[in-house]
Amino acid sequence: MKAIRVAKPGGLDKLTLVDIDAPGTPGPGQIKVRLKASSLNFHDFGVVSGNMPTEDGRIPMSDGAGVVEAVGDGVTAFATGDHVVSVFFPQWQDGPPPVADFSGTPGDGIDGYAREAVLAAASAFTKAPDGWSHEEAATITTAGLTAWRALVVDGGLKAGDDVLVLGTGGVSIYALQIARAMGARVFATSSSDEKLARLTEMGAAGVVNYKTDENWGATIAEMTGGRGVDHVVEVGGPATLSNSIDACRIGGHMALIGVLTGRSGEVATAKMMAKHQKLQGLIVGSHAHQRDFVRALETTGIKPVIDRSFPLDRIADAFQHEADGAHFGKITLSI
Template sequence: MKAIRCVAPGGLDHLTHTDIPDAPDPGPGEIRVRLRASSLNFHDYGIAAGIMPTEDGRIPMADGAGEVEAAGDGAPFAVGDHVVSTFFPDWADGPPPIADFSTTPGDGVDGYAREYVTRPARYFTKAPEGWSHQEAATITTAGLTAWRALVVDGGLKAGDDVLVLGTGGVSIYALQIARAMGARVFATSSSDDKRARLEELGATATVNYRTTENWGAEIARLSGGGVDHVIEVGGPATLAQSIQACRIGGHMALIGVLTGRSGEIPTAAMMAKHQRLQGLIVGSHAMQRDMVRGMEVTGIRPAIDRTFALAELADAFRHEESGAHFGKICVSI
């Protein structure tokens, strides 16, 4: 079968489209999945581009969706079921049991840039009913991150105000979830064309962060005193503005490292506003099952920017690098 491997010394030019042995028959509690789609995340980019170290020859991609081709004894899926992968296969429920990526597909173990995989059934949940494989593949990382930030950690309720930064997969998912649950959404982007698209998706107001230097104060003004939740995907270069945009006693979900992995934080400003800064990385099986049900009930469908073939994975990452995308970039397998 075909697969993509990350070959030393790393980098997009060293992603190799190659043949690997076929996936074995599933044993007890295992399933063999014919993978049909994956989707790109910043973490996957870090691995593929050689920014984040991994084992030579690693098969990348944390997100995988497809149909069950064979099921071992005791597996909770049947042949033909549509399934989607989990980011932390061993985190079933409860508090996070892991603080690294040692079990994450595409990082600590081989991922889903391949045609077939045989894995324990706990590596997957069912996909939302009626979704395409490309749509389902967006849940594993971006979708569940937005769901946990708002619903699980944030306790989102109707009437809340939410700020999303930019137009990547997590931010667009957060906008859609918040709107479906009766919240107002404010958003930032450097593109006026993308701002118009954000407003078409239901954003109450948007701010161009390049032309409005103090965009945090502007979001606070537009929202009438500050938002209840910030989906903070930027990191050190945006956190100070997010603190300004967030209300007294508000919640900031620290998700991304798009502007770096460390930096100066105005802790006094956050303390003075009694704010809660919650770090998170994706979520558990139980959270993903709840999200799947939530997507089915609300009718949300993910925003997919563009789909590439598996052999074009390097080009897909270059498209992600460009920042031209709106929502998720997918790979058809």
């Protein structure tokens, strides 16, 4: 069967389409999945680019969606023909996070889903939302669940809250959709006026171009009548955090998700302390969180925004499209 491997030291020119052995018969507790789609995330780009070094010849991609072809003894959660989607942390089923690294994450610590089929523990998948395409389902694993945990699990989002999302990547667009579906008001930033117009069409109550307004945090706060937003989905990191603190209300919640502007930097601790704010780091979520999220997606009717889909053998082009930063929403792979 076909698969993609990335050779050390990484780089888009190190992604190679190869033939590997197809998986055999599932053992007890296992399922065999014919993979149909994956989706790109910043984490995946870190792996394939070599910025997050992993084993030579690793099969990348943390997101995988497809159809169950066979089930092993003892598996009751799935049946042949079920549409399923992978989980980011297969070892985190429920409860508090037990993991602080990517050693068990597909596409990083173990081989991922840039291949045609996989044999895995049944606990490494959940059912996909009913009626979704495989490309749509593949966006849940990382981006969708991150937004859900940031706002709902950790943030306790409720109707009437104000939410700030930064940019138009997969997490931010999902966060906008979740917040709007749950009756919250959303504010958004981008460096593109065209993208800001699209965010407004999607229901954003206020938008700011952060390239032309260096004090965009204060501008967002003014848009809320000076109170500030209840939640910030902080995907930028060091270079955006100070403005996010300005945008966030006294006692507000900031979900620290991204490192788009760097892995470390100064934090305006005195300003954050004075505003009694909570800054909570997170990486994706558990199997239980994903099951809850799938039910929420089926109930609300949210569908992901897919910018563009590429075939598996054009994975390098897909990552280049991501690196160019022109996308709006998710980029997917069809397998």
